[in-house]
Each structure stands twice: as C-alpha cells, then as structure tokens.
Amino acid sequence: MGDLSVTALYTCQTWISAGLGCAELFAMPDAKGVFDATNAALALSRKLRPELPSLRASLLARHAMIDHVLAATAPRRVLELAAGFSARGARTTNQPGVEYVELDLPNVARKKRALLEATAAGRAVLARVSYRLQEGDALVFPLDAALRGEGPRLVIAEGLVPYLDANARRTLFTRVAAALREAGGGTFVFERVPDEELPAEGAVGGALGWAMRRFTKGQGFAKDAKSRAVLRAELATAGFDEVVVTTPADDASALGAAPAGERAQVVLFVARVA
Numbered sequence: 178m179g180d181l182s183v184t185a186l187y188t189c190q191t192w193i194s195a196g197l198g199c200a201e202l203f204a205m206p207d208a209k210g211v212f213d214a215t216n217a218a219l220a221l222s223r224k225l226r227p228e229l230p231s232l233r234a235s236l237l238a239r240h241a242m243i244d245h246v247l248a249a250t251a252p253r254r255v256l257e258l259a260a261g262f263s264a265r266g267a268r269t270t271n272q273p274g275v276e277y278v279e280l281d282l283p284n285v286a287r288k289k290r291a292l293l294e295a296t297a298a299g300r301a302v303l304a305r306v307s308y309r310l311q312e313g314d315a316l317v318f319p320l321d322a323a324l325r326g327e328g329p330r331l332v333i334a335e336g337l338v339p340y341l342d343a344n345a346r347r348t349l350f351t352r353v354a355a356a357l358r359e360a361g362g363g364t365f366v367f368e369r370v371p372d373e374e375l376p377a378e379g380a381v382g383g384a385l386g387w388a389m390r391r392f393t394k395g396q397g398f399a400k401d402a403k404s405r406a407v408l409r410a411e412l413a414t415a416g417f418d419e420v421v422v423t424t425p426a427d428d429a430s431a432l433g434a435a436p437a438g439e440r441a442q443v444v445l446f447v448a449r450v451a
C-alpha cells in the first residue's frame with residue numbers, strides 16, 4: 178500500500194503493541210514491517226535529539242484523548258472518518274446503544290473488511306447491525322446519512338487533519354459542520370499540532386520528513402496552520418459554534434496512555450454545532 182495508507186499501517190501496529198482492545202483483529206505482517214522500520218529510524222533521531230516528542234507516546238495519548246471525548250459525549254451515533262485499522266469501532270460496538278460508521282478510502286476499507294472476514298471474532302463484528310464499514314473519500318462522501326436520527330452525535334477524524342492543506346481543511350470542516358447541523362447538532366473531534374508548536378526540523382527531522390514524503394507519495398504533513406487561533410477561525414467560518422482545545426496536560430487519560438519517560442505532543446480540537 179502506498180500514500181497515506183502506510184501511515185495507517187504504522188498506527189495499526191501501535192494499537193496492537195499497546196494491547197488496545199480488539200486491535201489484534203487487524204494484525205498483519207505489512208503493519209509490523211512498517212512499524213519496525215519506522216521505529217528504527219525514529220530511535221536514531223531520538224538519540225540525536227532526545228528532547229523531541231515521542232511518536233508512540235503522542236499517538237497513544239491522542240487515541241486515549243479521543244476515547245475520553247467519546248466516553249464524555251456518550252453518543253448514539255459515531256461517524257469515524259479516516260478510521261484506518263483503528264479498532265475503536267469494533268470496541269465501541271461491543272456494547273449496545275451506539276451506531277458506528279467507519280469510513281476510509283477504498284484500498285484501506287477493503288483491506289480492513291478482509292481482515293475482519295478472516296476470523297470468527299472479526300466476522301462477529303461485521304455481523305453487528307450497529308457497525309458499518311464504508312469506502313469513500315471524506316472530502317466528497319455524503320456524511321449526513323450516518324448522523325441522521327437521535328443524538329448525541331460524534332464525528333471523529335484521527336490522523337487525518339495534519340495531512341490536509343488549508344483548502345482541504347476548509348472543505349472537511351464545512352462538510353462536517355453542515356452534516357451535524359442538518360442532523361440536529363453534535364461534536365467533531367480531531368488533532369492538529371499548529372505549525373508554530375512543532376519542533377524545529379533540523380537535519381534529522383528534515384531527513385524523516387523527506388522519507389515520509391517518499392513513503393506517502395508526496396503527502397507529508399501540511400504546514401499552513403500557524404496557530405491554534407488559525408484553526409479556531411477556520412472552524413468558526415465553517416459553522417462550528419464552540420471550540421475547546423486540549424493537550425495531554427489537561428487529560429489524565431492521555432498521561433496514563435503514554436509510555437513512562439516519553440513526551441507526548443497532541444493538540445486536540447473539540448468543536449460543537451449546537
């Protein structure tokens with residue numbers, strides 16, 4: 178798999194290696210290979226620049242912070258965009274009362290379905306009426322159907338917004354706000370570290386950025402959202418009524434999820450349509 182699906186392989190193995198519930202359903206050799214190769218490169222960069230935030234700690238903190246928003250929202254409907262090989266949908270629909278729709282691009286959604294079809298536990302997840310796995314591009318796919326019906330409603334985009342440039346962000350934010358408004362209101366959660374808070378690249382960071390752009394066929398991180406204020410303004414223009422920003426320091430579940438001694442960097446945006 179090329180493009181951004183490679184990044185989903187890395188996060189897939191991160192969830193497995195941390196022992197997150199249902200993550201084993203998506204175990205595959207490709208994910209282990211990408212995880213090991215990336216970690217070898219990152220170990221070198223951390224040796225040279227130990228002050229850098231840890232990718233693993235940041236991913237685990239972000240996942241826990243989004244789980245926290247999920248628990249606090251107690252939604253009836255969840256639409257998870259760019260769900261990749263995340264097991265959150267499988268985990269959440271273990272309990273009754275939540276309708277969960279996952280969306281990703283066709284190559285990833287098909288692979289995820291194939292992995293679920295390959296085991297009895299996976300087939301049991303696919304058989305739930307409360308769980309749906311859909312193929313589509315979050316920037317064009319109709320979002321309202323998954324949110325229609327009684328609330329509360331939650332839209333999750335984990336590991337997607339950092340790759341979107343300002344135009345694509347505007348499209349995504351406007352579509353999510355409109356779909357939530359149409360459905361009767363709800364919450365949108367995503368993470369994005371503003372450019373001015375990112376560590377300076379330096380030679381090692383530059384090399385990793387170059388490797389990542391090659392890996393993802395040019396889709397590295399976008400660098401056009403300077404500050405939290407820029408993202409807040411984009412969300413307000415898109416139609417959100419209220420935005421709360423949190424970091425691991427505000428959330429005990431994030432601190433508990435990150436491995437001891439490793440620094441997590443996450444900036445989480447929780448935006449609401451009344």
Ligand SMILES: C[S@@+](CC[C@H](N)C(=O)[O-])C[C@H]1O[C@@H](n2cnc3c(N)ncnc32)[C@H](O)[C@@H]1O
Pocket residue numbers: 181182184185188189258259260261262263280281282285313314315316334335336337
């Ligand atoms: C970094 S991975 C994150 C996967 C998952 N959310 C997680 O945290 O494990 C990025 C995911 O975004 C998906 N993606 C990228 N652009 C997308 C788009 N326009 N619509 C839907 N999914 C997209 C990729 O296929 C990939 O699965």
